[in-house]
Amino acid sequence: MEKVLSVEHLQKSFKNTKVLKDISFDVHQGEIMAILGPNGAGKSTTIRNIMGIMYPDEGRVTFHNHNGDEIPRHKIGYLPEERGLYKNVKVMDILLYFANLKDYPKEKARKRALDYLKKLGLEGKENASVEELSKGMGQKVQFIGSIIHEPELLILDEPFSGLDPVSQEIFKDEIKNLAKNGTAILLSSHQMNLVEEMCDRLFMISKGQKVIYGSMDQVKAEYANFKCTIRGKNGQNTFKSLPDVTRIDQSDDISVLYLSKDVHVTNWLKQLPNDLNVQELSVDRVSLHEIFVDIATDKNIAQEAGESDA
Numbered sequence: 001m002e003k004v005l006s007v008e009h010l011q012k013s014f015k016n017t018k019v020l021k022d023i024s025f026d027v028h029q030g031e032i033m034a035i036l037g038p039n040g041a042g043k044s045t046t047i048r049n050i051m052g053i054m055y056p057d058e059g060r061v062t063f064h065n066h067n068g069d070e071i072p073r074h075k076i077g078y079l080p081e082e083r084g085l086y087k088n089v090k091v092m093d094i095l096l097y098f099a100n101l102k103d104y105p106k107e108k109a110r111k112r113a114l115d116y117l118k119k120l121g122l123e124g125k126e127n128a129s130v131e132e133l134s135k136g137m138g139q140k141v142q143f144i145g146s147i148i149h150e151p152e153l154l155i156l157d158e159p160f161s162g163l164d165p166v167s168q169e170i171f172k173d174e175i176k177n178l179a180k181n182g183t184a185i186l187l188s189s190h191q192m193n194l195v196e197e198m199c200d201r202l203f204m205i206s207k208g209q210k211v212i213y214g215s216m217d218q219v220k221a222e223y224a225n226f227k228c229t230i231r232g233k234n235g236q237n238t239f240k241s242l243p244d245v246t247r248i249d250q251s252d253d254i255s256v257l258y259l260s261k262d263v264h265v266t267n268w269l270k271q272l273p274n275d276l277n278v279q280e281l282s283v284d285r286v287s288l289h290e291i292f293v294d295i296a297t298d299k300n301i302a303q304e305a306g307e308s309d310a
């Protein structure tokens with residue numbers, strides 16, 4: 001698929017602190033690319049540099065063949081982390097205002113607005129004033145505002161925050177639909193389960209630096225080793241002679257054994273000691289959530305596994 005956005009070697013400092021250190025990634029047509037990282041990692045700063053809200057000290061942002069101020073911003077949709085809509089304005093008026101800012105035809109925008117209000121469970125709210133809406137409803141309206149003009153690239157900074165689980169699912173499906181229809185999507189989110197379900201590729205950043213970059217499948221193959229969870233009364237010594245165990249977490253009667261990368265699971269299971277107390281046993285892949293927590297807490301799964309590059 002065609003490359004829509006390219007971020008190359010971005011560097012940015014605030015006062016004397018470097019918050020972006022050589023950030024590079026691409027977003028392609030029709031894909032959902034996640035930008036992930038702990039609080040303060042530099043996600044929003046990266047996004048603000050892409051949007052031209054601030055400028056990088058080094059590096060460049062390219063949208064199709066355009067750089068810097070030449071980028072046609074009306075072809076980009078943006079849901080910022082900071083939410084806010086004018087309070088005493090009708091929902092439809094504010095959506096038409098967003099469309100107008102992007103030079104999008106008014107009648108087409110009205111039709112799209114009504115369609116999306118319906119899809120997002122806000123049918124009949126077009127004449128409500130924004131101040132009558134709940135926080136989640138307001139967020140839905142702001143989301144519609146970011147896509148009303150059929151952008152080629154959609155940047156969503158924490159789109160799920162503050163939404164109930166049902167609304168999160170609706171947003172997730174809608175974002176997937178947009179990608180299916182060709183929109184390139186860059187998504188920042190802390191909801192790892194949703195990211196894991198919906199994203200094609202991910203870029204993980206920690207302390208302003210790349211830690212992981214690759215397709216979801218590559219990342220899983222590279223970092224999501226197996227773990228074996230055993231419920232039963234077992235001491236640390238029980239597992240001492242077991243091969244291919246990189247870490248053991250034990251609390252009460254639960255032991256979680258993290259297995260090394262290329263372990264053959266069935267062969268490994270055969271080596272469990274005979275005197276093991278097993279009430280329950282499961283073998284699973286480490287989730288994206290666990291990979292994230294390890295990186296954020298400097299346990300460094302990523303460094304152990306080696307870096308993936310897309």
Ligand SMILES: Nc1ncnc2c1ncn2[C@@H]1O[C@H](COP(=O)(O)OP(=O)(O)OP(=O)(O)O)[C@@H](O)[C@H]1O
Nearest residue numbers: 014015019037038039040041042043044045046081
């Ligand atoms: N305008 C600014 N002036 C000074 N420092 C800033 C500014 N904006 C961001 N920072 C700093 O840059 C770093 C990265 O912040 P950023 O908002 O990009 O992180 P983030 O990954 O989006 O975090 P979060 O998940 O908490 O939203 C932080 O240390 C933050 O304090």
